[in-house]
Amino acid sequence: MTLLSAALAAGAVAALLLGRYPKPGFTDPRVLFSDPLAGQIFLLLRVPRVALSILLGMTLATSGAVFQLIFSNPLVEPGFLGVTQGAAFGAVAAILFFGGSLPAIQLSAALCGILGLGLAYLLARKIRFGGWILRLILSGLAVSALFTAGIGIFKYAADPLTQLPEITFWLLGGLSHISWGELLWVFPTACVGLSLLLLFRWRVNLLTLSDETAFALGTSPERVRLVLIVGATLSVAAVISVSGIVLWLGLIVPHLARRIFGADARYSLPGSLIIGGGFGLVCDTLARMLLPGEIPLGILSSLVGAILFIIILTRRGFRQ
Amino acid sequence: MSDPAALAFSGVFFTHGGDAPQIRNCTFEVPEGSITAILGPNGAGKTTLLHLALGWLQPAGGRISLFGTQLSDFSARQRGKTQSLLPQKEPTGFEYTVLEYVLLGRAPHLKPLAAPGARDIRIATNALSQTTILPLEYRSIARLSGGETQLLLLARSLTQEPKLLLLDEPMNHLDLRHRKGILELLLDWRAAGKTAVLTTHDPETAALLADHLILIFPGGRMICGAFAELFTGQHLSDLYGLAIRTFQRDGRFFVEY
Numbered sequence: 001m002t003l004l005s006a007a008l009a010a011g012a013v014a015a016l017l018l019g020r021y022p023k024p025g026f027t028d029p030r031v032l033f034s035d036p037l038a039g040q041i042f043l044l045l046r047v048p049r050v051a052l053s054i055l056l057g058m059t060l061a062t063s064g065a066v067f068q069l070i071f072s073n074p075l076v077e078p079g080f081l082g083v084t085q086g087a088a089f090g091a092v093a094a095i096l097f098f099g100g101s102l103p104a105i106q107l108s109a110a111l112c113g114i115l116g117l118g119l120a121y122l123l124a125r126k127i128r129f130g131g132w133i134l135r136l137i138l139s140g141l142a143v144s145a146l147f148t149a150g151i152g153i154f155k156y157a158a159d160p161l162t163q164l165p166e167i168t169f170w171l172l173g174g175l176s177h178i179s180w181g182e183l184l185w186v187f188p189t190a191c192v193g194l195s196l197l198l199l200f201r202w203r204v205n206l207l208t209l210s211d212e213t214a215f216a217l218g219t220s221p222e223r224v225r226l227v228l229i230v231g232a233t234l235s236v237a238a239v240i241s242v243s244g245i246v247l248w249l250g251l252i253v254p255h256l257a258r259r260i261f262g263a264d265a266r267y268s269l270p271g272s273l274i275i276g277g278g279f280g281l282v283c284d285t286l287a288r289m290l291l292p293g294e295i296p297l298g299i300l301s302s303l304v305g306a307i308l309f310i311i312i313l314t315r316r317g318f319r320q
Numbered sequence: 321m322s323d324p325a326a327l328a329f330s331g332v333f334f335t336h337g338g339d340a341p342q343i344r345n346c347t348f349e350v351p352e353g354s355i356t357a358i359l360g361p362n363g364a365g366k367t368t369l370l371h372l373a374l375g376w377l378q379p380a381g382g383r384i385s386l387f388g389t390q391l392s393d394f395s396a397r398q399r400g401k402t403q404s405l406l407p408q409k410e411p412t413g414f415e416y417t418v419l420e421y422v423l424l425g426r427a428p429h430l431k432p433l434a435a436p437g438a439r440d441i442r443i444a445t446n447a448l449s450q451t452t453i454l455p456l457e458y459r460s461i462a463r464l465s466g467g468e469t470q471l472l473l474l475a476r477s478l479t480q481e482p483k484l485l486l487l488d489e490p491m492n493h494l495d496l497r498h499r500k501g502i503l504e505l506l507l508d509w510r511a512a513g514k515t516a517v518l519t520t521h522d523p524e525t526a527a528l529l530a531d532h533l534i535l536i537f538p539g540g541r542m543i544c545g546a547f548a549e550l551f552t553g554q555h556l557s558d559l560y561g562l563a564i565r566t567f568q569r570d571g572r573f574f575v576e577y
Contacts, residue, residue: 072413202435206427208414212376213407217480218400218428263414266435 057280
C-alpha cells in the first residue's frame with residue numbers, strides 16, 4: 001500500500017512534467033522558470049488537470065468499490081443508479097438549450113445526475129416486490145434507460161455541424177478544459193464523499209451480507225447504506241459533471257484492488273483509492289500526450305481498462 | 321422471584337400481509353441455560369418465529385422480551401451483543417478470508433467507525449478453534465465445503481459473544497462428522513449456562529439436543545413445554561401427518577416412521 005502510494009506520488013510529479021509544450025515529451029523543470037508561457041501552462045493548466053485526473057480516478061474507483069460491495073454485485077459501476085445517464089442528459093440538454101457554456105453544462109450535469117439518483121431512489125420505494133437491493137438495481141436501470149432515451153432524442157434533434165460534435169465529445173469524457181475553478185468545487189465535494197466512504201471502510205463489509213444477517217449483527221443496514229450511497233453518488237456526480245462520462249474505471253479498478261488486497265473493504269477501499277488515482281492519472285496523461293490533439297479520456301479508460309480486465313480475469317490471484 | 325426467561329413470547333400475532341395471520345396468539349418461554357428446539361414441518365413458520373425473536377420481523381400484536389427487557393427497548397448494538405443468528409443459508413459474493421468473515425461478528429462490540437483490533441482477533445480465532453476450522457483461517461470462504469461454511473457461520477455467531485444463540489436449521493445438509501461437531505459445541509454451550517433456540521424439521525436433531533420443545537402444527541397451532549412431555553408419538557404424528565412411534569434406548573430417544 002505504501003509502495004503504491006509512493007508510486008502514485010512519483011507518477012503525479014512525472015505527469016506534471018510531461019506535456020506537449022514547449023516540445024512533446026518531458027519538460028525540464030528549469031524551463032518552467034525561464035519560459036514564462038511554459039510556467040503559465042504548468043500552473044494554470046497542468047497542475048489542476050493532474051490533480052483532477054487523480055481525484056477523478058480515486059472517486060470513481062472508491063465509489064465503484066463501495067457500490068459493488070453494497071449491491072453484492074461485482075458488475076455494478078458507480079453511476080448505475082441513474083447518475084451517469086442523468087449527468088449525461090443534463091450536459092446534453094445544456095449544450096442544446098444554453099449554447100453550451102462550460103459552467104452551464106457542468107451545473108446542469110451535476111444537478112441532473114443527482115436528480116437521476118433521486119428518481120431511482122423514489123422509484124425503488126414504489127416497487128412493491130423484491131428485496132431492497134433488487135428494487136434499487138431495477139429502478140436504476142429504468143431511470144438510466146429513460147435518460148438514455150432523452151439523450152437519443154437530443155442527439156437526433158441537435159445540429160449535426162455545431163452541437164453534435166460537442167455532445168459526442170462530452171459523452172466520451174475528458175479533462176481538456178480543466179482549470180482551477182473546476183477543481184475548487186469538485187475537490188471539497190469529492191473529499192467529503194470519499195472521507196465518508198473511507199471512514200466506514202470496515203462497516204461496509206457488513207453491507208455485503210443479507211439484510212437480516214447484518215441486522216442480527218446489531219447494525220441498521222438501511223441507514224448506513226443510504227449514507228454511503230448518497231456520499232458516493234454526490235462525489236461521482238461532482239466529478240463527472242466536469243469530466244464527462246468516463247466508463248469502466250469505476251468497474252475495473254475495484255476488481256484489481258480486491259485481487260491485490262483481498263475482499264476486506266478495510267484494505268480494498270484504500271487500495272481502490274490509490275489504484276484508481278493512478279489509473280486516472282495514467283489515462284489522462286496519455287490522453288493529452290499521445291497525439292497533438294486530445295484523445296477523449298473515455299476512450300482511453302475503456303481501452304486501458306479492458307486490457308487490464310482481461311489480464312485480471314485470465315491470471316490466477318496474485319495475492320499471497 | 322426466578323430469573324426472567326431468556327426469551328419470552330406473550331400473545332404474539334404475526335401476519336405476512338393481507339392473509340390470515342401466520343402466527344396467532346403465540347406464548348412461550350425459553351428458560352436461560354436451556355436448548356429449545358422449534359420443531360415442525362417445512363413451511364410451518366419456524367423461521368418466522370426465529371425472525372420475530374431476532375426483531376427482524378415486527379409482531380402485529382403481543383410482547384416479545386429478551387432477558388426480561390422488551391425487545392423493542394433494545395438498541396441495535398445491545399441487541400447484537402445479546403443474541404446472534406445462524407441463518408439457514410447465506411449468499412457470499414466476495415472472496416473474504418475465513419478470519420475476515422468471522423471478525424464481522426464483532427460489529428456490535430465496535431464503535432461505528434472502528435475496525436477490529438488485537439482483542440477482537442483473539443476472540444475470533446478462539447471461536448475458530450472451538451468450531452475446529454482454525455486451520456482454514458486464511459482460506460477464501462468461496463472455497464469452503466457446505467459443512468465448513470456452516471461452521472464458519474457458527475464461529476461468527478460465537479465471535480459475537482451473545483447470551484442467546486438463534487440457529488435456523490443448523491444441522492441441514494451436514495455429514496455426520498460435522499453434525500457431531502455442532503452437536504457437541506451446542507451441548508458445551510448449554511453446559512456453560514448459555515441459551516440456544518434452534519429450528520429443525522428433524523425430530524432426531526431435537527431429540528439429541530433439546531430440553532425444551534416448541535411444536536408448530538400445520539395450521540398454526542403451537543404448544544411448548546419440556547422435551548419429555550412433548551416428544552410423543554401422538555404429537556409427532558399430528559405434526560407431520562404420518563404415523564410416528566418414538567422409543568427410547570440407552571436414555572436416547574429415537575423415532576420410527
